[in-house]
Amino acid sequence: MSDSLPPDLLPPMLRTARLALRPFSDADAADLLGIFGDPEVVRYWSTGVWTDIAQAEAMIAEARQAYRDGGLYRYAIALRDTDRLIGVCNLRGFFEQNRRCELGYALARDHWGRGYAAEALEALLGHAFHELDMNRIEADIDPRNEASARLLEKLGFRREGYMPERWIVHGEKADTAFYGLLRRYWDERGTSARPSVRPPTLPLEP
Structure with a gap:
């Protein structure tokens, strides 16, 4: 089973008050399909709605391989009390010389509006700046996605640019808004305490 990969081949676990950002388990496939099979979750994504469990299994396999290759930190966001x-x-698009990478995220619709996305991303961003020594983190979103824009701005991102008709999203032309967050912006915010960092373990320990 790929769940038994050695810890040094998996990203470290990050823990917050309510969440664990952990490596994927094979058992996560059904929940992943539920997230990316929801048209509302992928409403502003250039990829289509998932329809097959094989797509979730492929994401899990890709996340493991890409971490080993050094190109992607993709985490499962899990509830600490139930896992x-x-x-x-995720963090992707690493430019080591420039200490820069890109941020991505998605949350199940039945957990929107509870602060989970901000809690998870605050942990991931803190890890990126202070443990991975990133200087700049970027994100691009569909400007119609007002909730995502509010989330990024809450985390300290600043809108830096705009590109019209950059994507075709579900058959329609869609614009992109670019956001950036510098480490000095992050440090100036006086963010909350860093998350606890633990070696990866599967299954999640209490």
């Missing part, structure tokens, strides 16, 4: 996956977040 159920409720979302994903």
